[in-house]
Amino acid sequence: MRALITGNEAVSTAVRLARVELIAAYPITPQTSISEKLSQYCSEGTLDADFVKVESEHSAMATVIGAASTGVRTFTATSSQGLALMHELLHWSSGARLPIVMANVNRALGAPWNIWGDQSDSLAQRDTGWLQFYCESCQEVLDTTLMAFAVAERVNTPVMVMLDGFILSHTAEPVQIPEPDAVDSLLGGGPSPPALVDPENPRTLHAVTSPDHFMEFKHHQFQAAAGAEKVSVEVAEEFGKIFGRNYPGTEEFMCGDAETILVASGTAAGTVRHVVRKYREQGKKVGMMRVRMFRPYPFDEVRRIVSGAKRVAVLERAISPGSEGTMAQELRSAAYSAGGGPQVYDFVAGLGGRDIVPEDIERMLELVENGADKLQRVNWLGLKE
Amino acid sequence: MQTTDYTKNKDLKTESFGCGNLACPGCGETIAMRGVLNALDGDAVIVIPACCGSIIDGLFPFSKARVPVLHTPFATAASTAAGVLHGLRRRGNKHTTVVAWAGDGGTYDIGLQALSSTVERNEDFLYICYDNEAYMNTGIQRSSSTPLLAWTTTTPEGDLKKAPKKNIIDIMSAHRIPYSAAATVAYPDDLVAKVRRAKSTPGSKFVNILAPCPTGWKSKPSLSVKISRLAVRSNVYPLYEVFDGERLVLRDNPDPVPVGKYMELQGRFHGLSEQEVELVQRHVDHAWEQLRKRADEII
Numbered sequence: 001m002r003a004l005i006t007g008n009e010a011v012s013t014a015v016r017l018a019r020v021e022l023i024a025a026y027p028i029t030p031q032t033s034i035s036e037k038l039s040q041y042c043s044e045g046t047l048d049a050d051f052v053k054v055e056s057e058h059s060a061m062a063t064v065i066g067a068a069s070t071g072v073r074t075f076t077a078t079s080s081q082g083l084a085l086m087h088e089l090l091h092w093s094s095g096a097r098l099p100i101v102m103a104n105v106n107r108a109l110g111a112p113w114n115i116w117g118d119q120s121d122s123l124a125q126r127d128t129g130w131l132q133f134y135c136e137s138c139q140e141v142l143d144t145t146l147m148a149f150a151v152a153e154r155v156n157t158p159v160m161v162m163l164d165g166f167i168l169s170h171t172a173e174p175v176q177i178p179e180p181d182a183v184d185s186l187l188g189g190g191p192s193p194p195a196l197v198d199p200e201n202p203r204t205l206h207a208v209t210s211p212d213h214f215m216e217f218k219h220h221q222f223q224a225a226a227g228a229e230k231v232s233v234e235v236a237e238e239f240g241k242i243f244g245r246n247y248p249g250t251e252e253f254m255c256g257d258a259e260t261i262l263v264a265s266g267t268a269a270g271t272v273r274h275v276v277r278k279y280r281e282q283g284k285k286v287g288m289m290r291v292r293m294f295r296p297y298p299f300d301e302v303r304r305i306v307s308g309a310k311r312v313a314v315l316e317r318a319i320s321p322g323s324e325g326t327m328a329q330e331l332r333s334a335a336y337s338a339g340g341g342p343q344v345y346d347f348v349a350g351l352g353g354r355d356i357v358p359e360d361i362e363r364m365l366e367l368v369e370n371g372a373d374k375l376q377r378v379n380w381l382g383l384k385e
Numbered sequence: 386m387q388t389t390d391y392t393k394n395k396d397l398k399t400e401s402f403g404c405g406n407l408a409c410p411g412c413g414e415t416i417a418m419r420g421v422l423n424a425l426d427g428d429a430v431i432v433i434p435a436c437c438g439s440i441i442d443g444l445f446p447f448s449k450a451r452v453p454v455l456h457t458p459f460a461t462a463a464s465t466a467a468g469v470l471h472g473l474r475r476r477g478n479k480h481t482t483v484v485a486w487a488g489d490g491g492t493y494d495i496g497l498q499a500l501s502s503t504v505e506r507n508e509d510f511l512y513i514c515y516d517n518e519a520y521m522n523t524g525i526q527r528s529s530s531t532p533l534l535a536w537t538t539t540t541p542e543g544d545l546k547k548a549p550k551k552n553i554i555d556i557m558s559a560h561r562i563p564y565s566a567a568a569t570v571a572y573p574d575d576l577v578a579k580v581r582r583a584k585s586t587p588g589s590k591f592v593n594i595l596a597p598c599p600t601g602w603k604s605k606p607s608l609s610v611k612i613s614r615l616a617v618r619s620n621v622y623p624l625y626e627v628f629d630g631e632r633l634v635l636r637d638n639p640d641p642v643p644v645g646k647y648m649e650l651q652g653r654f655h656g657l658s659e660q661e662v663e664l665v666q667r668h669v670d671h672a673w674e675q676l677r678k679r680a681d682e683i684i
Contacts (some may be wrong), residue, residue, distance in 0.1 A: 022462075023473050050471040053463060055502030062461035062499065066432065066468020069455055072475050074468075094457055197430055197453045197469055199481045204448035206456040213445055 002268045007168035010138045010175055011077065011103045011161070012037035014145035017183040018101075021072040024052040024063035028082040029104040029115045030165040035077060042124045048201040057082035061089035061100075068098040069205065071195030073149065076100070079165060080107035080121045087125065090158075095221060096206055099152035099159075099193050102130075103145060106266065106317075107165040110313045116353020117165030119266060120318035122293075123326040129221060130297040131159040131228050134265040138173040143245055144292075146178070149187055155228045156194075158223075164317075166353065167267045182242050186235075206293025229296045235381045249293035250301050254280055258287030260369060261306055261342070263314040263331060265291040268349075272315065275361040286365065291327060302334040303341075311343045313368045315361070315381075317350045324378045345372070349381035356382070401427040408441045411606025413596025413613065414488075415441060416570040419422045419595075421484070421513055424580035427452055429482045430473070432466040434496060435459040436488035437598075438515070460495045462487040463503035466510050482584050483510040489530035491595075492521045492549050504562045504589035511583050511590045512678045514553065517598035525601040532621070533668060534661055535602070536653040545657075549668055553593055554627060561630030563588040568624060569595035571614035575624060575636070581678040582626075603652020606636045615647040620673040625680070635680040644669050 005013065011034045015023070023037040023042070038166045040045035050067075054060045057078050064074040071259055078086065083104055093100055104122050108114040115324045122132060131151065148159040196205055209217060232249060240246040253273055255261055264272040269290040279286045289305050289312075306312050312335065316325030323329065328346035337339040345368050350356040360381045367375055401422035408415045414437055422429060430453045433439050439456050442449050457465040462485040470483040487496055492514035500512060519537045520526040527537040529551040540546040548633035557565040564586045570574040576594065583590035595616055597609040604612055617636075621644055624636040644666045648654035657665075675684065 005518065022468065023477050024468065050475065052467055052471060054467075055498060055505075058460060059464035059499045059502060062464035063468035063471075065457065065461075065473075066455065066465040066470075067472035068468070070472025070476055071468055072472045084603065088458055089461070195476065197455055197472070199428065199430060199453060199473070199478060202451055202453045204442060204450055204454040204456075207443060207445045207448060207454070208440060208456075209445040 002174055003177050004040050005138060005175050006033070006170055006172045006292050007138045007141045007163040008033040008105065008170065009037060010142035011145055011163070012041065013073050013177060014142045016041050017178060018073065018146060018149045018187055020047070020049050020075045022050045022052065022064065022067040022074045023076065023163045024054050024060040024287045026054055026057050026060050026078070026082060028057070028079045030107060030169045031077045031079040031082070031103070034103060034105070053139060057085045058089060061086045061093060064100050064308055065089060065093050065096060065098060068100050068193060068277045069096070069197040071193045073098050073193065074100050075102065077103040077105070078107055079105040083121045083125060087128065090125055090128035090130055095217070097156040097221065097224070099149070099156055101145065101148045101159050101161070103161045103163065105165050105169045106162050111331065114352040115165070117167055118317040119162070120355065122160060122162050123318045125160070126326065128293060129157065129225060131157055131225065132162065133159070133293055134162045134291060135168065136172070136267055136269050138168065139175045139245070140247065141168065141249065142175055143239065143243070146183060146186060147235050147247070151228060151232050153193055154231050154235070157224050157228060162266065164267045175365060178243060186239060186242055213229060225296050227311065229293065229298055232293055244374055247292065249298045250305060251290035251292055253288040253290065253303050255287035255289055255305050255309070257285055259285040259310045260365065261287045261289050261291045261309040261312045262364070263291065263312060263327065265294070265319065265327065268317060270313055271356055271358055275358050275365070279365065291359050297330050297334065299334040299337065302331060303338060306331070306335050306342055307340070309342045311345065311368050312346045313364050315356070315364065316346065316348045319348050319351065319378070343372070345375055345379065347379045347381050348379065354382060398574045401429070401434045401451050403451060406441045406449045407443060408437070409567045409600045409606070411597070411609040412441070412597060413517060413570050413601040413609055414438055416609070417513070417515045417576070417594045417596050418486070420570070420573050420576045421580050424577040425482050425484070425584055428480060428545050429484050430455065431471055432457055432462055432469060432483065432485045433533050434487050434491040435463040435522070436491050437517070438486055439444070439521065452587060457557070459491055460499055462491055462496050462499070463512060464499040466512070467508045468504050469511050470508055485510065485599065487511045487512070488522070489514060489516045489518060492553065493553055501560065504557065504560045504591065507562065507588040509587055509589070511580070514591070514593045515596040516593050517601060518550070519598070519601050521598045521601040533665055534654065534657055542656065554625070557591040558627035558630040562591060563629055564626065565591040566626040567593050567595070567622065569613040569617060569622060570597070571610050571617065572624065579626065601653070603649055603655070609652055612647065612650050614652070615642065618642050619644045619647040620669050621647050623673060623676055625676065633679050634682045635676055639681055643678045
C-alpha cells in the first residue's frame with residue numbers, strides 16, 4: 001500500500017508494524033506528532049502497547065530502560081532539548097546493552113530558543129554508545145526504523161533514527177507501507193530481547209563495578225558497537241530481499257571518478273544530489289557521499305569512497321564550537337588513517353533550520369575548486385553578517 | 386509489640402536479602418530491606434537508584450539479593466520501576482511487587498519529579514524511601530529531609546540546617562495515592578503490616594522508613610533501633626498512614642519523651658543550646674498537634 005505520510009507518521013507507522021510493546025514519551029516540537037499518533041494507535045487498539053505518559057524525557061528513557069530490561073520491545077522519540085535531558089540515560093541504556101529504538105527529530109539546541117532542524121542535538125550524543133542512522137526521505141525513515149529494531153536486538157545496543165525537523169518530520173511524501181507479515185519476517189514476528197529482569201531467575205544488574213572489571217564491560221560494549229556495522233549491512237540486505245529497497249550504510253552518488261566529493265547527511269543530501277547532477281551535465285567530475293550510518297562510523301567504507309578524490313567538502317548541519325563540524329572530524333579520521341587522502345574542507349550551513357539552497361552548494365563547490373586558498377578550517381555558508 | 390512476623394524467616398539461606406552485605410555497622414537500611422522483602426515473601430523486583438543501597442548489596446560480581454535487582458541512575462527510581470512494572474505485566478507476571486528502593490536524596494530531592502509523575506499515574510508499584518536524613522553515600526551532605534539544626538558536612542557548625550525536614554507523606558498524600566505511610570525499623574511489626582497493606586493495595590504505594598545512619602548521625606551503631614524508637618516516642622517521627630490521600634490513621638503516643646532524649650544520642654545534634662533544642666521541641670509539638678487534629682483515627 002502506498003500512502004502520503006509525513007516523516008513523523010512514517011516513524012509511528014514503523015513502530016506499529018514492529019509490534020512495539022511499550023512506549024514512553026514526552027512532548028517536544030517537532031517530535032510531538034509521533035507520540036500523538038502512537039497514542040491514537042494504542043487507544044484504538046491498532047497497536048497493542050502500553051504507552052506510559054511520563055513527565056520528562058529523562059523519565060521516558062528511564063521507563064523504556066526498565067521495560068526493556070524485562071525483555072519487551074520498547075520505543076521512545078524526542079528532539080533537541082529532550083535528547084539533551086536524556087543524555088545521562090543514553091549512556092546508561094547502551095551500557096546496560098538494551099535494544100531500545102528511539103526516533104530523534106533533529107532540532108537545534110538553545111540558547112537562543114529555536115525549534116527548527118539541525119543535527120547538533122544527535123551529533124552531540126555520538127559518544128553515548130547509541131548507534132545512529134540519518135534519513136533523507138519519509139520512506140527511508142519508515143524503513144530505517146524497522147531495521148533499527150532488527151539491528152538493536154541482534155547486537156544488544158540501542159539505536160537512534162534521525163529525521164530532520166520539519167523538513168522531513170512534517171513533510172508528506174508518498175511512502176510504501178510494508179505488509180505486517182513481511183515486517184514480521186524481518187523482525188521475527190514478536191519480541192526477542194532477553195528478559196534480564198526475571199523473578200524466576202533473579203539477577204543483579206549494573207551493580208558497582210570496580211576497576212578490576214569495568215574495562216571489560218566497556219570493551220564488550222565497544223566490540224558490539226563496532227560489530228554493528230556488519231550486522232547493519234546484513235539487516236539491510238535482508239530488508240532489500242524482502243522489500244526491494246536497498247540501504248547501504250554510506251550512499252555513493254557519482255563518486256567513482258569524482259575529483260570533488262561533497263559529503264552530506266539527512267535531507268540536505270537531496271539538494272546536494274541535485275547540484276551534483278547539474279554539474280555532471282556540465283562535465284564536471286563531482287560526486288556526493290551521504291552519511292547514513294554515523295554510529296558505528298564506517299571508517300573503511302568512507303576511506304574507500306573518498307580516497308580517489310582530490311578534495312572532499314563536508315556540509316555540516318551542526319558545529320562543535322572551539323573545534324569544527326562533527327562530520328568533518330569523523331571524515332578526516334577515516335580519510336587520513338591510511339596516510340595520504342584527499343584535502344578535506346568543512347562547511348557549516350543550515351543551522352537552526354535555515355534553508356540550504358542549491359546556490360549554497362554551488363558556492364561551496366566554487367570555493368573548494370577555485371578558491372581553496374581563501375578557506376578556513378571551518379567555513380560558514382549563507383551567513384548574513 | 387511482637388516481632389514474630391519480622392523474623393519469620395529464620396533460614397538465612399532463603400532470606401531474600403542475604404548476609405555479608407557492605408553496610409556500615411548499625412545501618413538502618415539493611416534492617417528495613419530485610420523487613421520489606423520478608424513482608425513481600427521475597428516476591429519482588431527491587432529498583433535501586435544511586436544511594437547507599439547501590440553499594441550495600443555488593444560490588445560486581447557479588448550480590449546479596451535473591452530477588453532481581455536493577456540499579457538505575459539517581460533521579461529515576463520511580464520511572465524505571467514503572468517500566469519494569471509494565472514489562473513484567475506484559476510478560477504475564479501479575480504477582481511480583483515492583484519496589485523502588487531509594488534514599489531520601491533520591492526521593493525528597495533529585496527523584497521527586499519522577500516520583501510525582503509515577504504516582505500521579507497511579508502505577509501499581511511500591512516506593513520505599515529508606516530515610517537516613519542526608520546524602521550518606523557521598524559522605525553526609527544535607528538533603529531536604531535533613532532535620533532542623535542538624536549538622537552535616539554542608540551544614541557545618543555555625544551554619545546548621547535552617548529549614549525543617551520536608552514532609553514527604555504530605556506530598557505523597559496530596560497526590561491522593563491509595564496508600565502512604567511512615568514507618569521505622571524500631572517497630573518491625575508495624576513496618577511489616579504496612580508493607581503487607583501496601584502489597585495488597587492496587588495502585589501507587591509509598592512508605593517512608595526512618596533508617597538511622599550511625600555514620601552520618603554520629604551515633605553508636607548499637608543504638609540504631611533505640612534511636613528510631615525514640616524518634617517515634619518523642620513525636621519527632623510519628624507513625625501514621627494516609628489512605629487515598631484522605632483518611633489519616635495515627636499511632637498515638639500518649640506519654641511523649643522530650644526531643645532532647647532523641648537528640649542527645651546523636652552527634653549531629655551535639656553542641657545545640659537549650660534554646661535551640663527548645664526550638665526543635667516547639668516544631669515537633671506543633672507538627673504533632675496538627676497531625677492529631679487531621680487524624681481520622683488514632684490507634
